[in-house]
Each structure stands twice: as structure tokens, then as C-alpha cells.
Amino acid sequence: MDAEKMDENEWKYHGEGNKSLVVSHSQRCVVLRFLKFSPNRNKAPEEILRHLQNIVDFGKHVMKQFFGEKYVHYGEVVQLPLDFVKQLCLKIQSERPESRCDKDLDTLSGYAMCLPNLTRLQTYHFVEHRPILCVEIKPKCGFIPFSSHVSQEIKHKVCRYCMHQHLKVANGKWKRLSKYCPLDLFSGNKQRMHFALKSLLQEAQNNLKIFKNGELIYGCKDDQDSLSDWNELARHLKPFFFPANGMVNGPHCTRTIIKELIHVITMTLLSSTDACRAGNMKTVPISRGRSYCEASAFSKELVRNGKNKMESSGLPRGCLLYKTLQAQMLDMLDIEGLYPLYNRVEQYLEEFPEERSTSQIDGPYNEAFYEKLLDLSTEDDGTEAFAFTKVQQYRVAMTAKDCSIMISLSPCLQDECSAQRPVVLASKSRFTFSVSVLDLDLKPYESIPHQYKLDGKIVNYYLKNVQAKDDPMMSNLFKENEDCTLVLHKV
Ligand SMILES: O=P(O)(O)O[C@@H]1[C@@H](OP(=O)(O)O)[C@H](OP(=O)(O)O)[C@H](O)[C@H](OP(=O)(O)O)[C@H]1OP(=O)(O)O
Numbered sequence: 346m347d348a349e350k351m352d353e354n355e356w357k358y359h360g361e362g363n364k365s366l367v368v369s370h371s372q373r374c375v376v377l378r379f380l381k382f383s384p385n386r387n388k389a390p391e392e393i394l395r396h397l398q399n400i401v402d403f404g405k406h407v408m409k410q411f412f413g414e415k416y417v418h419y420g421e422v423v424q425l426p427l428d429f430v431k432q433l434c435l436k437i438q439s440e441r442p443e444s445r446c447d448k449d450l451d452t453l454s455g456y457a458m459c460l461p462n463l464t465r466l467q468t469y470h471f472v473e474h475r476p477i478l479c480v481e482i483k484p485k486c487g488f489i490p491f492s493s494h495v496s497q498e499i500k501h502k503v504c505r506y507c508m509h510q511h512l513k514v515a516n517g518k519w520k521r522l523s524k525y526c527p528l529d530l531f532s533g534n535k536q537r538m539h540f541a542l543k544s545l546l547q548e549a550q551n552n553l554k555i556f557k558n559g560e561l562i563y564g565c566k567d568d569q570d571s572l573s574d575w576n577e578l579a580r581h582l583k584p585f586f587f588p589a590n591g592m593v594n595g596p597h598c599t600r601t602i603i604k605e606l607i608h609v610i611t612m613t614l615l616s617s618t619d620a621c622r623a624g625n626m627k628t629v630p631i632s633r634g635r636s637y638c639e640a641s642a643f644s645k646e647l648v649r650n651g652k653n654k655m656e657s658s659g660l661p662r663g664c665l666l667y668k669t670l671q672a673q674m675l676d677m678l679d680i681e682g683l684y685p686l687y688n689r690v691e692q693y694l695e696e697f698p699e700e701r702s703t704s705q706i707d708g709p710y711n712e713a714f715y716e717k718l719l720d721l722s723t724e725d726d727g728t729e730a731f732a733f734t735k736v737q738q739y740r741v742a743m744t745a746k747d748c749s750i751m752i753s754l755s756p757c758l759q760d761e762c763s764a765q766r767p768v769v770l771a772s773k774s775r776f777t778f779s780v781s782v783l784d785l786d787l788k789p790y791e792s793i794p795h796q797y798k799l800d801g802k803i804v805n806y807y808l809k810n811v812q813a814k815d816d817p818m819m820s821n822l823f824k825e826n827e828d829c830t831l832v833l834h835k836v
Pocket residue numbers: 362363364551743746747788792799
């Protein structure tokens with residue numbers, strides 16, 4: 346990128362989360378990702394540079410090992426003219442959702458990350474001008490804690506996402522409860538995955554977005570403003586799935602197209618397109634936790650239909666969902682088991698502040714940092730070393746619980762498909778595809794006390810306001826399923 350020739354008119358607003366804002370280039374397949382801060386909380390440029398470099402290093406040396414080379418795009422840090430950043434900030438301000446404007450884009454440091462635009466990225470970087478469809482999913486935590494430190498039985502039955510939904514609706518973050526349950530998506534069972542994806546399409550919240558040729562066509566623009574008209578979505582998707590245009594319009598057509606989309610997403614999510622280092626190591630123990638969540642609408646429906654056997658096919662070892670789940674499961678102790686260890690680290694650092702840098706809490710996130718993550722012992726020997734390792738593993742797990750998966754699909758003809766390019770088939774069309782993972786910023790050490798408090802809030806709210814009102818017959822029916830285990834392949 347030529348910093349001298351930066352022109353804000355070539356960039357447009359693309360999207361943002363809680364911590365960063367992304368703009369995309371109108372011609373080239375790249376994005377710039379800027380940090381955001383609360384007003385008057387701007388940091389020194391050197392600090393921002395270090396923070397961004399840490400993000401890149403963490404992707405390059407740590408997450409790439411967990412997910413595999415092809416799935417992770419860590420990008421690079423770029424320095425931009427301050428004038429360009431200021432003009433860009435003014436240009437995009439009106440497009441930002443109101444709910445995200447509590448934080449401002451960093452216009453003072455001039456640093457940002459430059460990444461491939463994953464909504465337009467073509468498989469194997471071919472410069473092509475064919476249409477491209479992209480589905481972004483933020484799957485959240487896909488397992489139920491199995492740790493013996495968990496103090497409330499409900500946490501062994503209902504997943505955090507499903508419990509958190511109730512608190513979010515009560516707080517006004519979302520208007521309606523979602524029927525999506527991450528355990529269904531991570532089950533590897535096609536029927537359950539279909540249900541999970543359909544639920545995401547019904548209530549996207551911040552867990553699903555769909556882009557066509559790089560433009561958002563479905564999902565949340567803002568908490569108040571979500572694009573969720575299935576007929577409109579089907580209209581966008583029709584040329585991708587029924588290129589010959591042989592179908593009539595109407596609700597039947599919409600349903601058929603949505604089904605095709607769900608099928609294709611499921612197949613790409615189950616595909617294994619990359620190997621990774623961590624895949625050959627014993628990173629995750631076979632879980633003793635459940636493979637389903639009692640609150641999932643799918644589970645409830647099964648029980649209602651008199652079926653009490655929950656299918657859990659397990660995920661193929663090489664697929665991105667499997668790898669995401671493995672990284673998430675580095676949280677072996679649950680926040681309840683981790684919090685006392687965090688306090689041990691805190692006490693130690695108070696006594697020996699100089700140890701903060703040797704412990705790599707604030708980086709560098711290099712090969713040595715990765716190696717230390719591989720110690721999976723859960724036996725606490727009372728040492729600081731044990732506490733440090735578990736704290737760092739927890740931070741990595743939290744990162745994997747909050748990352749997003751991006752699936753890009755490009756239509757191809759039968760004779761175009763080669764052995765190197767993965768292909769997914771729909772009824773009347775075929776696509777080359779790529780799967781990537783994004784938002785792999787290591788969660789801050791300082792957020793651990795917040796996690797601990799939030800966990801308590803989520804569980805207490807659920808126990809008081811939801812479970813107490815639940816049909817007791819339902820929980821009796823579930824008891825028959827209780828010894829169901831999460832089946833993971835041994836690595
Ligand atoms: O705690 P959660 O599960 O609500 O996750 C937060 C996300 O909320 P969600 O539930 O996905 O709507 C939250 O997403 P939103 O801002 O709500 O879109 C952030 O991703 C937040 O991460 P960070 O503090 O910006 O690094 C996330 O915080 P972390 O817990 O990952 O730190």
C-alpha cells in the first residue's frame with residue numbers, strides 16, 4: 346500500500362464491532378481495520394503500534410497454529426497519513442450505527458491493520474470478476490463447561506449463549522430471543538446444524554451477516570435496524586442458486602433458496618481444507634460435558650415429539666468448527682476455576698511487578714508464548730507457573746469463543762473446477778469456496794474480573810427469571826439423556 350497516495354474517496358465504511366472499525370477499498374480486495382476508543386481515552390501512538398503488532402503476532406504465531414495457515418489472515422500493520430485518517434473518519438461517520446458511536450475511531454496514531462477483504466476474497470487469490478457471496482457467523486461458545494469448579498448445576502445443562510440471551514433481551518440489547526444454540530451448530534449433526542443456521546437466519550443479532558459482492562445484504566446493521574426479510578434475501582440469492590432462473594417466485598421459492606443456502610453453509614463448515622500444528626497435538630481432552638443444551642429449541646422439539654435421543658455426529662477433525670471448538674476448550678477450568686488463579690497471578694505481580702514482562706501477559710505473542718499454551722494439566726500444584734499458564738489459556742479460549750467465521754462462495758461451472766479448489770454443490774449450481782476466521786485479537790488479561798462478574802449475572806438472571814418458570818416436566822424428560830457425552834476425536 347502506498348501511504349503517500351491514500352485517498353479517502355477510494356475507501357468506504359464496511360463494518361465495526363466493539364473494538365475496531367473496518368473500511369474497504371472500492372477496487373482492491375483489502376480492508377483497513379482501525380482501533381476504536383471511548384472518547385478522550387486515546388492512547389499514545391507507540392502504544393497503539395505495539396497493540397496492533399501484538400494482534401498481528403498473535404494471529405501469526407499462535408492462532409495460525411490452532412486453526413491452520415489457510416484459515417487465518419493476520420495481515421500487517423500500516424502507517425497512514427494523519428490527514429487521510431481524519432478525512433476518512435469524517436466521511437464514514439454518518440454511516441456508523443448509532444449503537445457503536447460510543448467509541449471513536451483512532452485518528453491520532455495513524456496506525457491501522459491492512460487485511461485481505463474476506464467478503465470479496467476469491468479462492469486462491471485469483472483476480473476474478475465473478476459474483477461472490479459471503480456468510481459471516483459468530484458462533485460463540487460451542488460446549489457446556491465440564492469443570493468440577495462449576496458451582497451451579499444449571500451451567501452443566503444450559504449453554505452460556507442460551508442463558509445470556511435472556512439477560513440480553515431483558516437489558517434491551519435485542520428485542521427477541523434467538524433459537525440459535527451454538528451446541529447445535531458445533532454438533533456436526535446435519536439436522537441440528539440446519540436448525541442452528543435457520544435460527545440464525547430468523548434472528549441474526551450479531552451472529553450472522555451475509556454479503557454480496559462485498560456489500561452487506563442481510564444481518565444486523567444496527568441493534569435497532571436489521572435486514573431480515575427472507576423474500577428480499579432470496580431475491581439476492583436466486584442467481585447464485587438457480588442461475589437458469591427456472592423457478593417461480595413466492596414463498597415456496599424463498600424457502601427452497603434458503604434451504605439451498607443452509608445446505609451449502611453446512612457443507613462448507615464441515616469441510617476440511619487445511620491442516621494445522623495443534624491438530625497433531627493433544628490439545629483438548631475428551632470432554633465429559635454434554636453434547637446438547639437443555640434450552641435449545643431443537644432439543645425441546647425432539648422431546649416434545651417423544652424422541653429423547655440426541656444425535657451428535659461429531660465434527661470432522663480438520664474442519665474450522667472443530668478447530669474453533671478445540672481452542673475454546675482451552676478453558677478447562679471454567680471462569681469459576683480460573684478466577685482464583687487470576688487472583689494468584691495478581692498477588693504475585695503485586696509483589697514482583699517486573700515479572701509482568703517475563704510472563705508475556707502483554708506480549709510478545711511469539712513461538713514461546715504458543716509453546717507454553719500446550720501444557721494441559723489441570724492438577725493445581727499451587728505454583729504461580731500453573732496459574733500463569735491457565736490464565737493465558739483462558740484468554741486464548743475466550744478469543745476463540747468470540748471470533749467469527751467467514752465463508753465466501755463463488756459460482757463456478759463444472760469444467761472450471763480443479764482438484765486444488767474446494768467445491769461445494771447445490772442442487773442447480775456449484776461454488777468454489779474459502780473459509781476463514783477473523784477477529785482473533787487476544788482478550789485482555791484485565792477483562793478476567795469482568796468475565797467472572799458477568800458469568801454470575803447471566804446464571805443468576807436465568808435461575809431467577811427463566812428456569813424457575815420452566816415446565817418441570819421438561820426437565821424430567823431431559824434426565825433420560827443425562828449421560829450423553831460430547832464425542833470428540835482423539836488427537
Ligand atoms: O461476553 P460476551 O459473550 O457478551 O461477548 C462480547 C460480545 O458480545 P456478544 O455476546 O457476542 O453480543 C461483544 O460483541 P458486541 O459488541 O455485542 O457485538 C464483543 O465481541 C465483546 O468483545 P470485546 O470486549 O469487544 O473484545 C465480547 O466480550 P468477551 O466476553 O469476548 O470479552
